[in-house]
Amino acid sequence: MKLLWKLGKEAIKYRTLYIIAIFSTFALTLINLTAPKILSSMTALLEDNVNENTLKDIGTLTVILFVLYLLKILFRFLSNYLAHKAAWNLVEELRIRVYNRIQGFSMGFFSDKQTGDLMSRVVNDTATFELLYAHIIPEMITNVVTVVGVVIILLTINAKLALLTFIPIPFILFSGWIFATKVRPKFRVSQMAIAELNAKLQDNFSGVHEIQAFCQESYESEQVLKKAGVFTKSMLYALKLSAIFHPAVEFLSSIGTIIVVGFGGFLAFHGELSISDIVAFLLYLTLFYAPISGLARLLEEMQQAYAGAERVMMILDTPRDIKNAPNAKELTHVQGSITFDSVAFEYEKDVPIVKDIDFSCEPGQMIALVGPTGVGKTTLTQLISRFYDPTNGKILIDGIDIKEVTLESLRSNIAPVLQDTFLFNGTIGENIGYANSAADLDEIVAAAKAARIHDNIMEMPAGYHTKVGERGMRLSGGQKQRIAIARAILRKAPIIILDEATASVDVETEKEIQKAISDLAGSRTIVAIAHRLSTIKNADLILVLENGKVVQKGTHLELLEQEGLYKRLNLAQNNK
Numbered sequence: 095m096k097l098l099w100k101l102g103k104e105a106i107k108y109r110t111l112y113i114i115a116i117f118s119t120f121a122l123t124l125i126n127l128t129a130p131k132i133l134s135s136m137t138a139l140l141e142d143n144v145n146e147n148t149l150k151d152i153g154t155l156t157v158i159l160f161v162l163y164l165l166k167i168l169f170r171f172l173s174n175y176l177a178h179k180a181a182w183n184l185v186e187e188l189r190i191r192v193y194n195r196i197q198g199f200s201m202g203f204f205s206d207k208q209t210g211d212l213m214s215r216v217v218n219d220t221a222t223f224e225l226l227y228a229h230i231i232p233e234m235i236t237n238v239v240t241v242v243g244v245v246i247i248l249l250t251i252n253a254k255l256a257l258l259t260f261i262p263i264p265f266i267l268f269s270g271w272i273f274a275t276k277v278r279p280k281f282r283v284s285q286m287a288i289a290e291l292n293a294k295l296q297d298n299f300s301g302v303h304e305i306q307a308f309c310q311e312s313y314e315s316e317q318v319l320k321k322a323g324v325f326t327k328s329m330l331y332a333l334k335l336s337a338i339f340h341p342a343v344e345f346l347s348s349i350g351t352i353i354v355v356g357f358g359g360f361l362a363f364h365g366e367l368s369i370s371d372i373v374a375f376l377l378y379l380t381l382f383y384a385p386i387s388g389l390a391r392l393l394e395e396m397q398q399a400y401a402g403a404e405r406v407m408m409i410l411d412t413p414r415d416i417k418n419a420p421n422a423k424e425l426t427h428v429q430g431s432i433t434f435d436s437v438a439f440e441y442e443k444d445v446p447i448v449k450d451i452d453f454s455c456e457p458g459q460m461i462a463l464v465g466p467t468g469v470g471k472t473t474l475t476q477l478i479s480r481f482y483d484p485t486n487g488k489i490l491i492d493g494i495d496i497k498e499v500t501l502e503s504l505r506s507n508i509a510p511v512l513q514d515t516f517l518f519n520g521t522i523g524e525n526i527g528y529a530n531s532a533a534d535l536d537e538i539v540a541a542a543k544a545a546r547i548h549d550n551i552m553e554m555p556a557g558y559h560t561k562v563g564e565r566g567m568r569l570s571g572g573q574k575q576r577i578a579i580a581r582a583i584l585r586k587a588p589i590i591i592l593d594e595a596t597a598s599v600d601v602e603t604e605k606e607i608q609k610a611i612s613d614l615a616g617s618r619t620i621v622a623i624a625h626r627l628s629t630i631k632n633a634d635l636i637l638v639l640e641n642g643k644v645v646q647k648g649t650h651l652e653l654l655e656q657e658g659l660y661k662r663l664n665l666a667q668n669n670k
């Protein structure tokens with residue numbers, strides 16, 4: 095009930111369009127009900143004493159019929175187009191609202207979601223509103239008005255014959271119910287099979303490199319064939335049931351006609367029914383049974399639309415876990431000091447990842463996070479940008495708790511180079527410029543030079559206009575990483591996060607990038623994660639993490655003088 099109320103509220107904006115559409119649907123149905131009456135009236139005219147007025151009356155009926163059919167064009171257009179216009183506009187609005195909502199959720203929300211499922215929420219689930227508003231509701235109105243209208247008309251013409259023609263109704267209702275509950279679900283099985291085929295194809299095309307590298311072409315081809323086969327089998331089964339069902343309903347519907355011919359003929363023989371009434375009965379029966387057999391289908395479609403609408407509303411009603419505090423202020427004129435005050439974090443309840451993290455750094459300092467893989471280094475940097483909130487403690491920038499500032503102002507002061515560089519399917523220039531929409535080409539080039547990627551770009555055929563391909567697949571790992579660094583430099587943010595920014599480059603390039611980073615040092619606060627300790631030798635503060643805790647703190651030289659993890663890691667790397 096609550097959902098129904100919400101659905102109504104969503105559509106209220108388009109009420110004018112929708113009211114006209116519904117009115118037109120109503121008018122259209124009434125015209126459909128009137129036309130047989132006119133045809134039977136014409137028969138009646140010819141049946142009775144034909145005189146000179148008969149021709150005039152036939153002329154009048156012809157004109158009325160002509161006008162009605164013209165009006166039908168108008169009403170059909172209005173009912174069809176306006177209902178769709180209202181519905182598709184609503185769908186568009188919902189699509190962007192659902193997208194914006196999903197886009198604003200924290201990383202925690204995305205961690206257990208599948209891309210395909212989220213896409214389906216934005217594209218398919220929202221489309222159920224179209225099904226509901228442009229098809230189900232108008233069809234319901236048409237059907238109810240038609241059935242009620244035909245029942246009244248038939249009863250007024252001849253109650254006895256009318257009651258006889260109602261005999262097939264329970265059978266038609268029952269078969270409609272069978273169709274909705276037994277046959278249509280089979281079509282849904284085939285839809286699921288095609289969705290699985292799609293998912294398999296998506297996976298395989300993304301992993302085509304691995305398929306070829308491990309010579310799995312025939313195996314994968316077989317898997318695709320299997321999935322395609324499941325679809326064909328389920329589809330053909332559904333079509334077979336459907337092919338049995340439809341003629342059966344057609345037969346039930348024609349029982350009415352048989353009754354009219356048999357019993358109607360009998361009544362006419364005894365002078366209890368006129369030929370024009372028989373004509374009226376036959377014509378009205380053509381309108382009568384289809385809405386009845388479609389009732390169960392409509393109810394079933396309604397349930398489907400309801401489920402889709404529920405999934406849309408669920409997204410719209412899910413509160414954001416990471417959002418601006420009610421009185422959040424803008425974080426401006428950032429100097430770049432960072433403080434972690436007793437910070438603890440867990441992705442899943444009671445599974446602590448990091449705890450008791452305490453440290454501070456001054457503006458312009460370089461701070462490095464070191465430790466075994468999976469210890470929580472990336473997690474700590476994600477907390478600075480509020481991709482997650484600490485489960486305990488707080489993080490301060492320039493002495494201000496980051497929870498008290500707006501998310502946008504916080505993130506606009508931080509430029510990340512993430513571990514897995516994601517590039518959009520555009521040009522190199524566009525990908526670097528993504529960090530700062532106000533930047534011109536000169537600034538983009540300057541950033542690329544600072545990230546030591548400019549010469550590489552100029553060697554490419556289209557320079558900065560070179561397309562990077564989906565996820566940047568036309569570029570090498572090192573190139574992607576340096577584009578990500580250029581992007582971060584262009585952001586001109588006072589805080590830079592480098593999550594293994596030089597992991598995919600050769601030693602020479604690494605040295606070059608180190609120079610670029612050194613150029614930035616002093617003017618920006620840099621938080622760097624590195625496995626290769628040589629890259630963080632110059633850091634002002636190195637935090638060594640083990641088992642989710644900071645076990646050592648100091649500069650490179652200080653840490654080398656202590657017995658501990660850092661010294662061991664350094665020794666291990668030097669011995670390589």
Ligand SMILES: Nc1ncnc2c1ncn2[C@@H]1O[C@H](COP(=O)(O)OP(=O)(O)OP(=O)(O)O)[C@@H](O)[C@H]1O
Nearest residue numbers: 205441442447466467468469470471472473474513
């Ligand atoms: N979204 C997530 N949900 C649940 N657990 C996660 C999530 N992301 C990371 N983890 C877990 O948190 C721990 C810390 O991960 P994190 O990526 O911070 O480590 P790291 O020190 O940066 O590792 P590496 O050096 O390999 O990059 C790991 O055990 C990881 O499995």
